[in-house]
Amino acid sequence: MGPDSSQDAPTVSQLGEFGLIDRVTAGQPQSPGTLLGPGDDAAVLAAPDGRVVATTDVLVEQVHFRFDWSTPHQVGRKAVAVNLSDIAAMGAVPTGLLVGLGCSPELPTKVVDELAGGMWEEAQQVGIGIIGGDMVSATSLTISITALGDLQGRAPVTRSGARPGDVVAVAGRLGWSAAGLAVLGRGFRSPVAVVGAHRVPEPPYGAGPQAAVAGATSMVDTSDGLLADLGHIAAASQVAIDIRTEQVEVPQRLTEVASALGADARHWVLTGGEDQALAATFPPSRPLPAEWRAIGVVAEGTGVTVDGALYEGSSGWEHWR
Numbered sequence: 001m002g003p004d005s006s007q008d009a010p011t012v013s014q015l016g017e018f019g020l021i022d023r024v025t026a027g028q029p030q031s032p033g034t035l036l037g038p039g040d041d042a043a044v045l046a047a048p049d050g051r052v053v054a055t056t057d058v059l060v061e062q063v064h065f066r067f068d069w070s071t072p073h074q075v076g077r078k079a080v081a082v083n084l085s086d087i088a089a090m091g092a093v094p095t096g097l098l099v100g101l102g103c104s105p106e107l108p109t110k111v112v113d114e115l116a117g118g119m120w121e122e123a124q125q126v127g128i129g130i131i132g133g134d135m136v137s138a139t140s141l142t143i144s145i146t147a148l149g150d151l152q153g154r155a156p157v158t159r160s161g162a163r164p165g166d167v168v169a170v171a172g173r174l175g176w177s178a179a180g181l182a183v184l185g186r187g188f189r190s191p192v193a194v195v196g197a198h199r200v201p202e203p204p205y206g207a208g209p210q211a212a213v214a215g216a217t218s219m220v221d222t223s224d225g226l227l228a229d230l231g232h233i234a235a236a237s238q239v240a241i242d243i244r245t246e247q248v249e250v251p252q253r254l255t256e257v258a259s260a261l262g263a264d265a266r267h268w269v270l271t272g273g274e275d276q277a278l279a280a281t282f283p284p285s286r287p288l289p290a291e292w293r294a295i296g297v298v299a300e301g302t303g304v305t306v307d308g309a310l311y312e313g314s315s316g317w318e319h320w321r
């Protein structure tokens, strides 16, 4: 195959593994702090703090996204966003991304171009880039992203530091992605406010480090659902968490969508995943940082309650359930 035909190759198998790698890496900016970028056996990245934060999330077609619901560009942005929100949830800032991609030989090259374009767009929002990755043949389109981050000299904010008396607070949107998923699941494509929130979450990236600076005692990103993810803090910290619904805003837009679908907007806010909001606990003595709003309290005990009662029904997403 000559260079001209490979330039326009319609499928990934026609372009080939190394042609595809060249295509997604060519012309991209160097991620800051990268001492050696894509092309060798591994990348080399500066670690300013001396410690490296590392996290992976995998996204699989039909499980995490559908191409009749989202464009490849949107899927690329979301795949990066869900990883960056885990970095933020440690109170860290991201420094680089590694991208594994499994796709069928028949996949049009254009889809890979657009996925990579979306990934780069989201990465550039926080000033970083893709420093390496892998491309393999697979039966379902699979994206595995590893995000690396830096603690800037601070202690990591773990899931295990919540203390009785702390305030529970959130930053970012809740329930919007679940509303969008419900809309798409019923075959609709609007309202775009909720469908767009499902396609591309907007994690409050800055709120993670902000919480760390403000002395947050524990933090998690809400990928599975607020109650489910707070359950991880309650378990790891060996405390009870009570959410006070009078403090939890249910946006008017979600109430409207829920009434059109015969659904429950409050349920989306409390248990809907994929908004990648941040939830954290703070000592009660100090004011919350700017992006954060109080939604409940930490007490002695175990588990998560809503207004003092166990929540009826599922508290969030679980794979294989």
Ligand SMILES: Nc1ncnc2c1ncn2[C@@H]1O[C@H](COP(=O)(O)OP(=O)(O)O)[C@@H](O)[C@H]1O
Pocket (backbone or CB within 6 Å): 056, 057, 086, 223, 224
């Ligand atoms: N295959 C695995 N090997 C080792 N650790 C894993 C594996 N899968 C998940 N974990 C770890 O289990 C924890 C919970 O995973 P998960 O619920 O996916 O976290 P998150 O919701 O923050 O993405 C994380 O610390 C994650 O790194």
Ligand SMILES: Cc1ncc(C[n+]2csc(CCOP(=O)(O)OP(=O)(O)O)c2C)c(N)n1
Pocket (backbone or CB within 6 Å): 057, 058, 062, 063, 064, 065, 066, 082, 181, 223, 224, 272, 273, 274, 317, 319
């Ligand atoms: C086609 C499709 N069906 C269902 C969902 C809903 N969904 C899939 S995964 C998930 C939860 C988050 O995913 P997970 O892999 O558990 O992320 P993690 O908690 O590891 O960050 C949700 C709500 C979706 N996004 N797309």
Ligand SMILES: [Mg+2]
Pocket (backbone or CB within 6 Å): 056, 057, 058
């Ligand atoms: Mg995960």
Ligand SMILES: [Mg+2]
Pocket (backbone or CB within 6 Å): 057, 082, 083, 086, 223
């Ligand atoms: Mg995650």
Ligand SMILES: [Mg+2]
Pocket (backbone or CB within 6 Å): 085, 086, 089, 220, 221, 222, 223
């Ligand atoms: Mg997480």
